[in-house]
Amino acid sequence: MKTMLHRRQVVEMLLKDRKDLLVVAGLGSTAWDITAAGDSPLNFPLWGAMGNAAMIGLGLALAQPARRVLVITGDGEMLMGLGSLATIGVQQPANLSVVVIDNERYGETGMQATHTADGVDLAKVARACGFASARQVRGPGQLAGLRGAIHGARGPHFAQIKVLAEKLPLVLPPRDGGVLKSRFRKALLGEAADLD
Amino acid sequence: MKDWPEKLFRTLKESGVRQVGYVPDAGHKRLIELCIADKEMRAVVLSTEEEGIGLTAGAWLGGVRGALLMQSSGVGNCINALGMTRECRFPLLMLITMRGQFGEFNPWQVPMGQATPGVLSAMGVVVHEANSAEAIAPMVDAAARLAFGSYQAAAVLISQAVIGIKSFQEQAAR
Numbered sequence: 001m002k003t004m005l006h007r008r009q010v011v012e013m014l015l016k017d018r019k020d021l022l023v024v025a026g027l028g029s030t031a032w033d034i035t036a037a038g039d040s041p042l043n044f045p046l047w048g049a050m051g052n053a054a055m056i057g058l059g060l061a062l063a064q065p066a067r068r069v070l071v072i073t074g075d076g077e078m079l080m081g082l083g084s085l086a087t088i089g090v091q092q093p094a095n096l097s098v099v100v101i102d103n104e105r106y107g108e109t110g111m112q113a114t115h116t117a118d119g120v121d122l123a124k125v126a127r128a129c130g131f132a133s134a135r136q137v138r139g140p141g142q143l144a145g146l147r148g149a150i151h152g153a154r155g156p157h158f159a160q161i162k163v164l165a166e167k168l169p170l171v172l173p174p175r176d177g178g179v180l181k182s183r184f185r186k187a188l189l190g191e192a193a194d195l196d
Numbered sequence: 197m198k199d200w201p202e203k204l205f206r207t208l209k210e211s212g213v214r215q216v217g218y219v220p221d222a223g224h225k226r227l228i229e230l231c232i233a234d235k236e237m238r239a240v241v242l243s244t245e246e247e248g249i250g251l252t253a254g255a256w257l258g259g260v261r262g263a264l265l266m267q268s269s270g271v272g273n274c275i276n277a278l279g280m281t282r283e284c285r286f287p288l289l290m291l292i293t294m295r296g297q298f299g300e301f302n303p304w305q306v307p308m309g310q311a312t313p314g315v316l317s318a319m320g321v322v323v324h325e326a327n328s329a330e331a332i333a334p335m336v337d338a339a340a341r342l343a344f345g346s347y348q349a350a351a352v353l354i355s356q357a358v359i360g361i362k363s364f365q366e367q368a369a370r
Contacts, residue, residue: 022258024254044257046280047283048276048279048280048283049249049250049276049277049279049280050276051246051277052246052247052249052250052253052277052280053250054250055247055248055249055250055251055254056250056251056253056254056257057254058240058250058251058254059215059250059251059252059253059254059255059256059257059258059260059262060254060255060257060258061254061258062215062238062240062254062255062258062260063215063254063255063257063258063259063260064258064259081246081247081250083242083243083244083247084243084247084250086243087240087241087242087243087247090240090241091240177280177283177284177285178283178284178285180284181256181257181284181285181286184257185256185257185259188257188258188259189259193259
């Protein structure tokens, strides 16, 4: 079944009424997607460290067990850190979700095909690694269930959402890493965060 | 001084470290066991050392201090991720047991072991070299202060002279 999903609409839907959800986004298109849905100090969009988004989410989820943590990243970024799915499977963080927005392309470098274009099934990998739920999403009817899992059900959750390969306008978050870190900590931990 | 891992562990606890990422390593065996056994600590086994750079960054975003244990061969796996550490000024405390350095028998360990201080320095990590068992805990204490107090990446390299020179013959005899 071919997907009809548009990535910006998917991400906007997942982040709507997000309350105190903590969000980490992989570099490139998914960082622009979460920013298009509305920039927030509780977003940590990456501009580098490719392959590390899910691990940042794990460290954060273990540090903040009472909060929900969502990692939104691309298929190319996830493929570079595939081992982190095994690491997360071992730790079983109940408050962590990893969502891969899968357009089967390296979007920032010329839309070259990734492994998922040839059928590599990331949801099956996540399931084999011990995620509490792991699904492939191809239609809008599956999004409400996923949203519910991200915001409440016992995880860790994984979703590979097949989306159209679109070239979209850039919506850029702040670039300064120190600023992104400090605003996140202040919003999460309070004004005194940097007096620690 | 065979109890350096116990002293090092106490230093980590006193420094407020509560999350420890590690790739198993013979030199860190005792320290890893102590971290796993401690109820206040979360020990996270990694599939590659690079994951630990993200793990500890995420922990800091969440208000928790982390440390990363690895062998010198794992330092090379961390290089690009260390760019994030530097750009974001994330605190980072790396405890690295050295191979390829002092009486090494495996030639494949030598290139990365010899390059370890230079590679870390090139990525902006402050390098402390502990050449005796007595030096380790005070040096880790100083590195932790530098990391969490001054938002720096700091590494303590534990010399192969402290850990002992491994050979396959010795291991087989155990």
